[in-house]
Amino acid sequence: xxxxxxxxxxxxxxxxxxxxxxxxxxxxxxxxxxxxxxxxxxxxxxxxxxxxxxxxxxxxxxxxxxxxxxxxxxxxxxxxxxxxxxxxxxxxxxxxxxxxxxxxxxxxxxxxxxxxxxxxxxxxxxxxxxx
Amino acid sequence: xxxxxxxxxxxxxxxxxxxxxxxxxxxxxxxxxxxxxxxxxxxxxxxxxxxxxxxxxxxxxxxxxxxxxxxxxxxxxxxxxxxxxxxxxxxxxxxxxxxxxxxxxxxxxxxxxxxxxxxxxxxxxxxxxxxxxxxxxxxxxxxxxxxxxxxxxxxxxxxxxxxxxxxxxxxxxxxxxxxxxxxxxxxxxxxxxxxxxxxxxxxxxxxxxxxxxxxxxxxxxxxxxxxxxxxxxxxxxxxxxxxxxxxxxxxxxxxxxxxxxxxxxxxxxxxxxxxxxxxxxxxxxxxxxxxxxxxxxxxxxxxxxxxxxxxxxxxxxxxxxxxxxxxxxxxxxxxxxxxxxxxxxxxxxxxxxxxxxxxxxxxxxxxxxxxxxxxxxxxxxxxxxxxxxxxxxxxxxxxxxxxxxx
Ligand SMILES: Cc1ncc(COP(=O)(O)O)c(C=O)c1O
Numbered sequence: 001x002x003x004x005x006x007x008x009x010x011x012x013x014x015x016x017x018x019x020x021x022x023x024x025x026x027x028x029x030x031x032x033x034x035x036x037x038x039x040x041x042x043x044x045x046x047x048x049x050x051x052x053x054x055x056x057x058x059x060x061x062x063x064x065x066x067x068x069x070x071x072x073x074x075x076x077x078x079x080x081x082x083x084x085x086x087x088x089x090x091x092x093x094x095x096x097x098x099x100x101x102x103x104x105x106x107x108x109x110x111x112x113x114x115x116x117x118x119x120x121x122x123x124x125x126x127x128x129x130x131x
Numbered sequence: 132x133x134x135x136x137x138x139x140x141x142x143x144x145x146x147x148x149x150x151x152x153x154x155x156x157x158x159x160x161x162x163x164x165x166x167x168x169x170x171x172x173x174x175x176x177x178x179x180x181x182x183x184x185x186x187x188x189x190x191x192x193x194x195x196x197x198x199x200x201x202x203x204x205x206x207x208x209x210x211x212x213x214x215x216x217x218x219x220x221x222x223x224x225x226x227x228x229x230x231x232x233x234x235x236x237x238x239x240x241x242x243x244x245x246x247x248x249x250x251x252x253x254x255x256x257x258x259x260x261x262x263x264x265x266x267x268x269x270x271x272x273x274x275x276x277x278x279x280x281x282x283x284x285x286x287x288x289x290x291x292x293x294x295x296x297x298x299x300x301x302x303x304x305x306x307x308x309x310x311x312x313x314x315x316x317x318x319x320x321x322x323x324x325x326x327x328x329x330x331x332x333x334x335x336x337x338x339x340x341x342x343x344x345x346x347x348x349x350x351x352x353x354x355x356x357x358x359x360x361x362x363x364x365x366x367x368x369x370x371x372x373x374x375x376x377x378x379x380x381x382x383x384x385x386x387x388x389x390x391x392x393x394x395x396x397x398x399x400x401x402x403x404x405x406x407x408x409x410x411x412x413x414x415x416x417x418x419x420x421x422x423x424x425x426x427x428x429x430x431x432x433x434x435x436x437x438x439x440x441x442x443x444x445x446x447x448x449x450x451x452x453x454x455x456x457x458x459x460x461x462x463x464x465x466x467x468x469x470x471x472x473x474x475x476x477x478x479x480x481x482x483x484x485x486x487x488x489x490x491x492x493x494x495x496x497x498x499x500x501x502x503x504x505x506x507x508x509x510x511x512x513x514x515x516x517x518x519x520x521x522x523x524x525x526x527x528x529x530x531x532x533x534x535x536x537x
Binding site: 003005006011014015035036037038039061062063064065105108 | 472473474475478479489490491503504505533534535
């Protein structure tokens with residue numbers, strides 16, 4: 001039986017994440033944290049000269065929602081250009097998760113997304129290796 | 132036990148989906164017995180007025196009720212006089228009051244305030260602030276591996292430079308009960324004052340501010356089965372008389388001139404503005420309730436629940452309980468489930484009607500020390516029983532199963 005929050009998609013990504021780990025030489029990385037519950041998501045992108053995301057990896061720890069969402073995000077954004085990502089909104093991200101999240105849980109579900117947005121809107125190629 | 136549970140209306144009501152409530156978050160805030168709820172409505176329905184202002188009938192009655200509550204609170208904690216009991220908004224305000232009203236005038240460069248890493252932010256950040264403001268130094272008494280104060284380091288950490296020792300009676304995460312007597316002895320030997328954060332300890336065991344003698348005791352009404360919005364600062368009269376006010380405004384003055392004013396007598400000097408009148412009165416009722424149940428009985432029930440919870444949870448593989456063994460602590464069990472993150476745990480336990488808390492519980496320093504950002508905390512009160520522990524344990528198994536981690 002599928003759980004209303006921890007459904008198959010979330011659990012599959014939580015159990016066997018897509019691209020969890022460290023890129024060897026990412027073009028840019030950014031870490032977002034949720035200090036209250038201790039979730040951490042570090043997003044790393046390999047972006048080519050056309051500003052297309054070749055590879056997206058994440059690393060971190062936290063609740064199932066934050067980690068699964070980061071994995072789903074990485075899978076979704078690979079192959080897209082940074083321009084395309086500019087039009088990618090929070091509600092679309094939440095739709096990708098396919099489960100309804102309460103306001104508190106949305107913060108977990110959007111952690112990787114926040115890191116992505118920081119990278120998109122920070123200074124192009126020089127985007128920080130901030131943590 | 133059934134009778135204690137029956138005193139709390141909220142515990143008899145199923146949640147929206149029909150699940151019974153298993154309330155294991157009393158360390159955060161306790162539920163309210165019927166008598167406290169009634170005291171609040173009786174006040175509002177039959178004699179409510181502002182305190183200290185009205186000459187009309189209700190005005191007199193309300194003052195008597197507030198002062199009656201103050202007297203009963205004073206008696207409960209062994210204060211010599213009722214005016215040593217100051218009504219505040221809670222522990223946080225009580226400690227800030229001392230940090231500013233005592234600390235600003237008493238501390239200077241070279242002085243030390245002794246705290247430790249298990250303190251709630253409410254008994255840590257005000258001391259960081261006032262030591263920074265006065266040039267004094269904040270020092271930490273180390274903790275032992277199992278989360279107790281390391282008394283072997285006491286002599287080294289306390290000396291003639293120590294002016295104040297701020298310590299919690301009971302940790303809100305580890306449950307550790309601190310040896311207040313030992314600390315007051317050490318403090319007295321060097322002329323330092325002692326402030327006890329009684330937010331957790333006062334609801335669980337009888338306290339007597341004269342034995343061991345403490346200078347300040349802070350606690351909150353809402354954790355003592357009373358209303359939110361009211362709390363207490365007990366201060367020894369000598370100190371309260373010497374200290375300048377913390378907040379200034381109505382009720383706390385004697386004479387107001389164009390540029391200067393003089394202060395009212397205790398306790399008004401520290402009760403600026405309109406008091407939480409009904410809450411203070413109902414806190415008096417909560418004190419009566421606790422006295423009726425009796426601290427012996429409260430301690431007996433809670434220690435039995437603690438021992439059982441600790442035992443049952445320790446039988447679950449990959450689950451780490453933080454803090455010392457049961458003989459050194461009160462009825463709080465904080466744990467890290469190596470398989471389920473606290474946020475998921477609290478969410479999944481919620482489905483079973485279990486209210487626990489996940490997070491850092493306002494103790495970031497302690498959590499860094501434990502090496503985790505968040506823990507899951509179950510805390511017990513005399514209205515809990517063994518069946519609550521059954522639901523908790525089943526809930527943990529359910530959480531693991533849901534996350535395919537069993
Ligand atoms: C040990 C301790 N100190 C202080 C506080 C703060 O109490 P309040 O929020 O009622 O001021 C709490 C409450 O969580 C606590 O557990």
